[in-house]
Amino acid sequence: MGEHIDQENGVVKTPMMSKLRYNSPFVQVALIGLVCFCCPGMFNALSGMGGAGQVDNTASNNANTALYTTFAIFGILGGGIYNILGPQKTLFAGCSTYVLYAGSLLYYNHTHKQSFVIVAGGLLGIGAGLLWAAQGAIMTSYPPHDRKGTYISMFWSIFNLGGVIGGLIPFVLNYNRTTAVSVNDGTYIGFMVFMSLGTVLSIAILHPRKVIRDDGSVCTNIKYSSMSVEGVEILKLFLNWKMLLMVPAAWASNFFYTYQFNNVNGALFNLRTRGLNNVFYWGAQMIGSVLVGHIMDFSFKSRKVRGLVGIGVVAVLGTGIWGGGLAKQLEYSREHKPDADHLLDFKDGTDFAGPFVLYFSYGLLDAMYQSMVYWIIGALADDSEILSRYSGFYKGVQSAGAAVAWQVDTQNAPFLNQLIANWSLTTVSYPLLVLLVILAVKDDSNSIEGIPKIDDPKSAIPASANGSIDSFSKSTA
Template structure:
């Protein structure tokens, strides 16, 4: 169901830019709030076990449905896909609220499995909006706006967590905090009534968005198979696997176990503010017209390696001071020691965006065909979710955070061997293989976090 209004208001609702804005707000209030709770560590709980197993379920489900997300969205259409994919995020937050009262981990884990489905469907829908709704001259600007809106979700959620828990001594988020997140998710779902069918959307030049035709499951599966077996995608697969591998340690092992609840909220704000800066820096770097394609990739890789090595040496040094058999320090932002280690989490926010944007930039270098970009995006989501499944399984198994950190940085650095090889195969020229630069910019700006 969508609103049908007459006159100027009705024309505005059918405007492509307005539809992109509405979808950005919907994702901010639904998926964005879910990611914010995850970033706080342990789903905001004092006991991380349920949230860790839930995140394992999220990634396992996302890895499976990532193979079919493109076909599902093509079959359902973007509007219905947005509604269906948004519900699990509100349900997940509700399960955490229930967990604070009845300690039912099964509800949290089941909700996590639904979130995995919702994540890949919502992000595939967002990709469809990004590829088809804007005019050729405004795709990059539209995606840049979306990415800033998405990063703002963490800033807003961090401010909520910090404000509502500022005077609290407990280790977990309070019930009112979860209620606020649920209300925001419901508001996001309510906004889906403003979405209109794709064929009813008009661009600024008065052209209409083409209706998405479902070619059939056989054609969808064959296209997906070609994307997975593409030799350049296979070479980059180890790198794609590690793009979210570091999340369990960063959010649970570091942010969750070493800081007070209000400090975790503050860390989330700084993390996402750093992500906004990173999106601007990498967007400029990876599309720098005076540099060759190979040089852009090499410089991006070098920056990531330097930031990773420096931040992880600092993180492991901090973690090693607090063995698991000793009480956690629960550093608070009122203490000087908090500000001494604060830069580490800020750098991780910068790295998080850089890892994902570089992966999408590679896809943009591999092809500029819209259908191939869509299928390679699905393949990337699947590889990323597989890595996340392994990493969250290690976390759920209760591996000592010190050794979990070593495993994580080792896996990430091995993934960079794959990235280096992929970059070395890029053309040593100032142009991509295709002259269609609009889709390349889409690959640069589109960032997905399962």
């Protein structure tokens, strides 16, 4: 590709520019990773303790039901809202609700009144819908089409580092409270500090039309959409066969959190060990995302083959891990689980080792499964406007499944039934994803939805004006 200029922004596009530019996809995906490190990363660490750090899961389960109900709605609407408002306003509004939710749990620690926690959970669902729609659009549309797996794994590693650090907060602050029933105030305050930092950092994310890939191409030419356009386009998603094939995978992808957090980590381990377990659960996610990113970007020349191999690897590993989970689950039940005096501690040696490895493996599988699905979404299109809707649809269906899962646990469904439901949902999704890759993923980058063809005269304008990446970067910082 020769040097040419973006007429609107006056940017000279030079091949193979630095990855460390402020307006590069690498820096912007890293920034959204840091935002998610501080907000959903910390939320994941909080939820992963089981009952959000409370011995009684009821308040947390009800709050999560409210959260994922509103998340299901605003996850689907979030893509349209992102296309109208742009990333900064969408992300700032979304991140601020995480701080409120952590604050509601601090309030609950003193009053044990659920109302504020449930309302805050519902508001967090709205904010999460906005944040994850924006995140999905950025993570799948900013990178070059042949390195989306690499960028997804980079994001997932930074994001889940938040869960690792977040797991250390309750472990350190509650280390000497082996028989405590809930985490202390400092734990919730620590989470609020990180979430506030993420809210401020969201302002640093650039609009996709200002992001320039390393080969000089602009991520997208869109400006701002309208409510009427987005309303129509969102409704079309429910008739889009690509999205329909993805529904089981989306539904399953957060459904298993309730079981893993409450009925494995929360049911088997004491408070401080639950925090330590989360350090490794989210650390395993970093490993899993890197493995999948490598498979789906570098394993074979054909992108379609890489997608199929990635699904196969996740399916085989998932079958083995859920099988191990079944073996452990047959040893206890909701009615016959360890009491407070017999919960596992990380100092319990071999008794601790087996359940710990299982929980670690659940984290590994989660990252591999979700990174695989995000790679497939990113392979369906290459434009931020399209991918924000696809990502929003995925998060909306995902959240609807999570809302059901949290309420199922509130109704005291048997642990074994929940495990079987989770295993079945993920298993059903694999052949449908295989079909989606076969039918919709193309090896020719010019065939991807949303990519202007290289020989399209609209995709390149001969250089005839002054401008530079450096001056452009300074004007948008």
